[in-house]
Amino acid sequence: MLNAIHQLCSNYPHPDTHYYKTPLAIHNLVNNMAKKHLNKELYVTCLSDPFNMVPAASDYSVFVPAVSYIDTEGLDPNADDETLIQQFLDKIKEIPFYKKTKKSSFPKFLQALLIRMCIEYAKDTENAARGLEFTLLHELGHVFHHHSKNHAKLNQKYENGSSKYLNNISLGLLKKIEEIKQSKKHETEADEFAMKTNSRGAIHLFTFLTEFSKQQRKLKKGRILQSLACRVLFSPKGNNRSFYLSHPSEILR
Ligand SMILES: [Zn+2]
Numbered sequence: 001m002l003n004a005i006h007q008l009c010s011n012y013p014h015p016d017t018h019y020y021k022t023p024l025a026i027h028n029l030v031n032n033m034a035k036k037h038l039n040k041e042l043y044v045t046c047l048s049d050p051f052n053m054v055p056a057a058s059d060y061s062v063f064v065p066a067v068s069y070i071d072t073e074g075l076d077p078n079a080d081d082e083t084l085i086q087q088f089l090d091k092i093k094e095i096p097f098y099k100k101t102k103k104s105s106f107p108k109f110l111q112a113l114l115i116r117m118c119i120e121y122a123k124d125t126e127n128a129a130r131g132l133e134f135t136l137l138h139e140l141g142h143v144f145h146h147h148s149k150n151h152a153k154l155n156q157k158y159e160n161g162s163s164k165y166l167n168n169i170s171l172g173l174l175k176k177i178e179e180i181k182q183s184k185k186h187e188t189e190a191d192e193f194a195m196k197t198n199s200r201g202a203i204h205l206f207t208f209l210t211e212f213s214k215q216q217r218k219l220k221k222g223r224i225l226q227s228l229a230c231r232v233l234f235s236p237k238g239n240n241r242s243f244y245l246s247h248p249s250e251i252l253r
Contacts, residue, residue, distance in 0.1 A: 003071075004121075004128035030062050030136055037137070037197065038144055057139040058148045072122045081112035088115050109225040117212055127204045134194050134201030141193030147186045154182060 034042045043061045056062075070091045076084065085108060106114075121128050142148070158175045195202050213230040216223070 003125045004132055030140075033133075033136060034062075034140060034143070037140055042140075042143065057142040059143060059146060062136070062139050062143070070118075072119045075115065075119050077116045077119045081108050084112050084115055107225075109223075110229055113216070113226045113229055116216075120212055121208060127208075130198060130201035131205040131208065132201075134198045134205055137194035137198055137201075138190045141190030142186065144193055145186070145189050147190070150182060150186070151179075154178060 031041055034040060070088070075087050075091065079087065088111075121131065154175075158171065191202070216230045217227045219227065
């Protein structure tokens, strides 16, 4: 993955290919894209939890997961979940920035699945760089459309809403329905924003996800949960566009 990042960063000014300075390279990359496409500066936060693989954006920040810029060399995708996760943690230790890591909230099988996905993805450096650019542009799309503000508005609406006529359960359900609807709209808008500048990245990314998911679903032996997760996350009937889980069926993505 590191090579893909270097490839991507080298297309922008301030290329910085030193391993330990990669978070800085990402920072420069995101800010160059933000200046170009949004005409503003953003903070870039490198997520300290190595397993939090969800890039996200607020009005002034983009969060980039650690897994995006580790060197995938030396990780064995065929190792069992525990071993692979340990290999990943050892890699993260090499980066001074990640000395303090919290425990992941993701179940182990999902952590391992995502690490395998990154290893597979990083094989094609040039296309991986395009896909990564698409993912980052998608996050900038959320910033461009002020999606975090819309989300706050929706929260406020339900906080101010009177519960005179509805009990809390019905209100919670209504809120959830509206959140899912808003979230889908936001993801589509963010994708469209990214697609305008990088349609090739989008095509590569979504093709990769579909193929990866198909492969994983075939590996039933001992990987039933992974296979199920692929069905939910990447199937055409599921979210299908969940690179790094950037589109889980959660709010705020
Ligand atoms: Zn998104």
